[in-house]
Structure formats: structure tokens, C-alpha cells
Amino acid sequence: MIDLADISKSYLMGQHSVHALSDVSLNIGQGEFVAIQGSSGSGKSTLLNILGILDTPDSGAYTLDGHVIENLSTSDAARYRNRFIGFVFQSFNLIHHKSALENVALPLYYQKVARKKRSRIAMEYLDRVGLADRADHKPAELSGGQSQRVAIARALITEPALLLADEPTGALDTQTSEQIMQIFRDVNDQGMTVVLVTHEPDIAAQARRSIVLRDGDIVSDLLNGSSLL
Amino acid sequence: MMDRELWSEIWQVLKSNRLRTLLTASGIFWGVFILIVMLGFGNGIQSGVNKSMAGYATNALYLWGQATSKPWQGLPPGRSVRLNSDDTMALQARVDGIATLAPRVRLARYRGRSDVVSGSKVTDAEISGDVPSFRHVLPMTFKFGRFINPIDIESKRKVAVIGERIHRDLFGEDVDPLGKQIQIRQISFTVVGVFKPRRYGSNRERMGSLVITPLTTFQQVFNYGQEIGFYAMIPEPGLRSEAVGEEMQQVLMQRHRVDPADHRAFGNWNSETEFLRIERLFIGIRAFIWTVGLATLLAGVLGVSNIMMIAIRERRREFGIRKSIGATPRSVLTMILAETATLVGVSGVLGLIAGLLALFVVDLITRPITKSVDAEVLFDTPTIDLKIAIAAILALGVASLLATLIPAHHAMKIDPVEALRAE
Numbered sequence: 001m002i003d004l005a006d007i008s009k010s011y012l013m014g015q016h017s018v019h020a021l022s023d024v025s026l027n028i029g030q031g032e033f034v035a036i037q038g039s040s041g042s043g044k045s046t047l048l049n050i051l052g053i054l055d056t057p058d059s060g061a062y063t064l065d066g067h068v069i070e071n072l073s074t075s076d077a078a079r080y081r082n083r084f085i086g087f088v089f090q091s092f093n094l095i096h097h098k099s100a101l102e103n104v105a106l107p108l109y110y111q112k113v114a115r116k117k118r119s120r121i122a123m124e125y126l127d128r129v130g131l132a133d134r135a136d137h138k139p140a141e142l143s144g145g146q147s148q149r150v151a152i153a154r155a156l157i158t159e160p161a162l163l164l165a166d167e168p169t170g171a172l173d174t175q176t177s178e179q180i181m182q183i184f185r186d187v188n189d190q191g192m193t194v195v196l197v198t199h200e201p202d203i204a205a206q207a208r209r210s211i212v213l214r215d216g217d218i219v220s221d222l223l224n225g226s227s228l229l
Numbered sequence: 230m231m232d233r234e235l236w237s238e239i240w241q242v243l244k245s246n247r248l249r250t251l252l253t254a255s256g257i258f259w260g261v262f263i264l265i266v267m268l269g270f271g272n273g274i275q276s277g278v279n280k281s282m283a284g285y286a287t288n289a290l291y292l293w294g295q296a297t298s299k300p301w302q303g304l305p306p307g308r309s310v311r312l313n314s315d316d317t318m319a320l321q322a323r324v325d326g327i328a329t330l331a332p333r334v335r336l337a338r339y340r341g342r343s344d345v346v347s348g349s350k351v352t353d354a355e356i357s358g359d360v361p362s363f364r365h366v367l368p369m370t371f372k373f374g375r376f377i378n379p380i381d382i383e384s385k386r387k388v389a390v391i392g393e394r395i396h397r398d399l400f401g402e403d404v405d406p407l408g409k410q411i412q413i414r415q416i417s418f419t420v421v422g423v424f425k426p427r428r429y430g431s432n433r434e435r436m437g438s439l440v441i442t443p444l445t446t447f448q449q450v451f452n453y454g455q456e457i458g459f460y461a462m463i464p465e466p467g468l469r470s471e472a473v474g475e476e477m478q479q480v481l482m483q484r485h486r487v488d489p490a491d492h493r494a495f496g497n498w499n500s501e502t503e504f505l506r507i508e509r510l511f512i513g514i515r516a517f518i519w520t521v522g523l524a525t526l527l528a529g530v531l532g533v534s535n536i537m538m539i540a541i542r543e544r545r546r547e548f549g550i551r552k553s554i555g556a557t558p559r560s561v562l563t564m565i566l567a568e569t570a571t572l573v574g575v576s577g578v579l580g581l582i583a584g585l586l587a588l589f590v591v592d593l594i595t596r597p598i599t600k601s602v603d604a605e606v607l608f609d610t611p612t613i614d615l616k617i618a619i620a621a622i623l624a625l626g627v628a629s630l631l632a633t634l635i636p637a638h639h640a641m642k643i644d645p646v647e648a649l650r651a652e
């Protein structure tokens with residue numbers, strides 16, 4: 001499903017160049033549930049952005065679902081993101097002037113799905129995250145947990161092969177985090193590949209595989225024997 | 230390209246920031262409104278002035294002989310130059326660019342009057358001998374009868390065309406005078422027409438006091454021989470009457486043996502100079518209007534560009550989100566340009582409609598004054614060349630789109646990773 005070979009990425013900070021990732025190689029199979037951990041600045045978000053084709057590595061090869069991701073034009077990258085990848089962010093990133101329903105439906109707009117059909121499908125997904133009754137609410141009228149669930153519905157609506165989440169529970173309390181994780185587990189059970197970044201060990205423990213980064217290197221990569229409930 | 234989906238996206242965005250939308254729209258609205266109203270007023274004033282000048286051939290030239298001031302070919306100065314019918318034929322034959330050449334002769338000096346008698350009634354009139362083409366110099370309509378015709382000239386008929394006041398004073402307003410006799414210096418003329426100038430202007434009394442007879446008849450019965458008093462000339466369209474008048478003088482100078490440098494031998498007057506002065510004034514007014522109007526529009530365009538710039542900075546994160554879920558750079562560009570086009574188009578058309586409405590109201594209010602028969606106000610229905618108005622709005626749209634291209638390009642290049650980094 002995901003095949004990273006010798007991926008490197010560095011940023012120029014004044015005189016120095018900071019290695020965000022150095023020669024990372026990684027294989028993630030179809031249907032896996034992977035948690036990426038590491039201290040702040042260890043390169044977690046950088047890795048996730050490369051996986052999500054939001055960012056491009058300086059060197060190395062990335063193959064996603066058999067497609068070699070290399071030298072994509074910006075519009076091809078946009079199409080890949082739209083087709084294969086769902087994103088969930090720590091800060092929800094909903095569009096504030098759109099209702100929950102419209103936010104969820106937006107990825108389908110870029111797939112040129114007709115408005116009626118779009119709304120119907122978006123409603124199904126809102127229902128799946130338990131927010132059908134909030135369809136007309138603006139993001140400002142939703143709690144953090146509700147916002148994140150709307151964001152997840154938006155990430156799922158294109159039925160992506162890969163769901164990427166960067167600290168999805170970082171801004172939420174324990175109970176709400178639990179609801180969010182439940183959704184991730186559910187979609188993973190239905191076969192979707194999920195990669196999530198977190199620095200909370202008990203969140204990471206719910207994944208089936210746990211990867212730890214330090215200073216741009218993978219320092220551990222373990223299967224969680226006890227991950228199933 | 231402008232599908233319904235895009236429309237509803239645009240509508241939502243414009244609605245989501247009402248103040249910004251309103252500010253941008255009002256800039257464009259006022260720009261168009263002011264341009265339309267000013268153009269309308271400019272046209273209103275111009276057609277008002279034109280109307281007050283209508284009825285005069287605006288480019289007629291009058292030319293007469295005076296006295297020589299220089300010796301020439303052995304002849305002494307001080308000879309008076311007398312024009313005659315042979316001159317008329319020579320001018321017709323040798324000067325190109327004459328559309329109408331009307332030789333005229335008058336019974337008295339300029340504006341001088343003589344008695345006209347009908348039965349027991351007497352009045353005074355300006356009496357002239359004219360040719361049919363004089364109608365082009367003084368456009369006129371007929372209450373009764375007709376103007377002098379070629380047969381009158383040919384057969385030297387004793388007929389006369391009289392002005393409105395003469396008609397009223399000698400016969401009474403409602404009396405058909407055709408066939409009746411009038412006497413000028415004891416010579417009887419048959420009335421064949423009562424004319425009315427297309428427009429009286431400020432010369433109402435004088436224009437109504439004219440009595441026009443055939444040139445040939447006049448020359449014969451009043452013993453003028455072949456003499457011509459002066460010429461009224463209208464040049465071919467596109468020619469300056471002054472230039473054609475200069476050529477006429479050259480011909481006449483040769484014929485009357487006048488030093489070509491002796492400019493005092495002939496006198497002339499033309500309405501064209503006045504006309505050109507007014508024309509230049511209008512060019513000035515129009516230039517002013519366009520300058521102010523375009524400056525207002527330019528301010529509107531800069532406003533659009535500026536506000537879009539701010540809007541895009543504010544919406545950085547939104548564009549980042551859109552890109553992360555599959556918006557192509559092109560779709561971002563299309564969306565921003567479509568937003569601008571919608572905003573400018575709608576507010577431009579509203580400005581156009583409001584401007585036209587304002588002009589309509591002005592017309593309604595001023596109509597009783599401007600449309601009355603004797604109106605001497607220099608204003609008429611303000612009109613707008615819709616083609617120009619629409620062209621102005623289109624140009625405005627294109628300019629706004631170009632001005633938005635820079636901020637839009639900016640938005641296109643937004644890096645989603647940057648834009649989405651947690652604040």
C-alpha cells in the first residue's frame with residue numbers, strides 16, 4: 001500500500017539545514033492501523049505530509065497503491081489527494097462560513113459530483129459520525145469533538161484508501177478522544193488504512209502498529225499485540 | 230465554466246463577508262454611476278446647444294465685395310468691387326468644394342427695411358432677391374405655399390415668399406394669402422408662400438419680417454442689372470468653409486483685378502468659427518468627463534484589487550484546506566476570478582441601471598422646460614450611447630480581472646502545509 005524508500009527532507013534555517021527526515025524507509029500494508037509517535041520536532045508531521053502528497057521529499061521514492069509519487073504537477077497532486085487520501089488535522093480545519101454538511105460535501109464538489117447527490121452522501125457520513133442533527137450548524141456552533149467528527153466525515157466522504165490524521169485528539173479531552181478513536185477503529189475494521197500521529201501513548205496503544213521517530217529517524221517499529229480491545 | 234456549483238460557491242463566499250463585498254461593490258457602483266450620469270449630462274448640454282443652433286447652417290460663409298486698398302496692374306486703390314452674375318457662374322465652374330452657392334441681393338443695406346403694402350395696410354420688411362438653394366442656408370418650413378423655384382428664376386416671375394409677421398400684419402394670421410398681391414416700391418408681387426425658419430433662435434422678429442423674391446426678378450424690377458450683393462456658401466461635407474471661401478476670393482480677385490494680397494477688397498463672415506469654438510468647448514467638456522469618470526473607475530478597480538488582496542490573505546487557511554482536500558490551483562484561480570467578475574459585473578450593471586434611472590428622472594423634471602417651443606435653455610434630454618456604456622463596463626470588468634490576477638496568482642501558489650500549520 002505505502003512504500004517509502006530512503007525519504008529525506010530538510011529545511012534551511014538561516015545557515016543551518018534542519019533534517020526533518022533522514023533516509024526514512026517504511027512499508028505500510030493495506031488495512032493497517034499505524035500510530036506514529038515522537039517528541040516535538042521529530043518529523044512526524046513532515047512524514048505525514050509527505051504521505052499525503054501535501055509535501056514533497058528532497059530525495060527518496062514514494063509509492064502509493066502502486067502509483068509512483070514523483071514529480072507530480074500541482075494539479076495531479078491535488079487529484080491524488082482528492083481520490084486516495086483523507087486528512088484529519090489537530091485544529092479541525094473546517095471552513096468557517098460553510099455549514100457542517102457543506103464542509104463534509106466539499107471534497108465531492110472537487111470531484112464534480114452534483115449538488116443534490118453531494119448533500120445526500122454528506123448526510124450519510126454525518127450520520128455515521130453521529131452528527132446528522134447538526135448538519136446546518138456552522139463550525140463556530142460546534143464543540144471541539146463535534147468539529148473533529150465533521151472533519152473526519154469530510155475525510156471519509158471520498159472513500160479514500162488512506163486516512164491520515166495529525167494529532168486528531170490533541171485538542172480534545174479524554175472522553176471525546178475516545179469517541180474519535182472509536183471512529184478510526186471502525187473505519188479501519190472496514191479495511192481502510194489509517195496512519196495517525198500522536199504523542200499520547202494510550203492513543204498510540206489503540207493502533208495495531210506503533211512507530212517512533214526521533215530527530216528524523218525511525219527508532220522503533222512494533223506491532224501492538226494487545227491492540228484489539 | 231460558470232456552472233451552478235461555482236455560482237453557489239461564489240454566492241456563499243460573497244455572503245460570508247458582507248462588509249467587504251459591499252465596499253467593493255459600492256466602489257464599482259459609484260464609478261459606473263458617476264460616469265453614466267456625467268456622460269448623460271454632457272450629451273444633454275451638447276444636444277441642447279445643438280438644438281439652439283439648429284436652423285442655421287452651422288458652417289455657412291458669407292462673402293461680399295468691398296473697396297480695394299492696394300494699387301494693382303496700374304489701377305488705383307479705392308475701387309469698389311461689385312459682384313455680378315458672371316462671378317456666380319465662374320465660382321460654380323472653378324471652385325471645388327462648394328455644396329451650395331446662393332447669390333443674394335438686398336433692397337436696403339444690411340438689416341435695412343422698406344415698406345410693403347397690401348391694400349390699405351403697410352408694414353416694413355427686409356426685402357431680398359434669392360435663388361432656390363437659399364433654403365439650404367436658412368432651413369425653413371412652409372405654413373402656406375412654397376419657396377422660390379427655378380421657373381420663378383427662369384421667367385423672372387413677380388412672386389414673393391413672406392415671413393410670418395408680414396403675413397400676420399398684412400393679411401391676418403388665419404388668412405390664406407396665396408395669390409394675393411403685395412406692393413414693394415409700387416411694384417406688385419404675388420404671394421406664393423409663407424415660411425417659417427426651422428428655428429427662430431433669438432431673431433424671431435427679424436426672421437418673420439423677411440420678404441424673399443426671385444433673384445432675377447429683383448435685379449430686373451429694381452434696376453440692379455447683373456449685380457449681386459453677397460454670396461452665402463455652404464461647403465461640401467468635411468470641408469472647412471473658411472478654406473473654400475479663400476478659394477472663392479482667389480477667383481474673384483483675378484476676375485476683378487485685385488492684388489491677391491489685398492485682403493480688404495472682400496469681406497466675409499462665417500458661422501463656422503463660432504461653431505468650432507463651441508465644438509472645442511465640447512471636446513473639453515467631454516475630455517473632462519472621461520477623465521473624471523475613468524479616474525473614478527480606476528479607483529474602483531484598484532479598490533477591487535486591494536480588497537481581493539486582503540481577502541485572499543484572510544482566506545489563506547481556507548485555500549489551504551481546499552487544496553488539501555483536492556482543489557487544483559486552477560480551480561482556486563477560477564473561483565477568485567469568478568468572484569471578482571460576479572462582483573464587478575453585478576455592481577457595474579446596477580450602477581448602469583441606477584445611472585440611467587437618474588438620467589430618466591432628470592429628464593422627467595426638466596422636460597417641461599427643455600421641450601417647450603421657445604426654450605432657450607441649453608439643455609436637452611440627457612442621453613447615453615448604450616454601446617459606450619456597455620463597453621465601459623466591459624473594460625472595467627477586464628481591468629478588474631487583470632487587477633485581481635496578481636492576488637489570485639498568490640492564492641494559487643499558497644502552500645497548504647504552510648497555510649494549515651496549527652496556529
Ligand SMILES: Nc1ncnc2c1ncn2[C@@H]1O[C@H](COP(=O)(O)OP(=O)(O)OP(=O)(O)O)[C@@H](O)[C@H]1O
Pocket residue numbers: 011012013018019020038039040041042043044045046047
Ligand atoms: N517550513 C519549515 N521551515 C523550517 N523548518 C521546518 C519547517 N517545517 C518543519 N520544520 C522543522 O522540521 C522538523 C520537523 O518538524 P515537524 O513539524 O515534522 O515535527 P513534529 O514531529 O510534527 O513536531 P510537533 O510534535 O511539534 O508537531 C522540526 O525541527 C521543524 O522545526
Ligand SMILES: [Mg+2]
Pocket residue numbers: 044045046166
Ligand atoms: Mg506536528
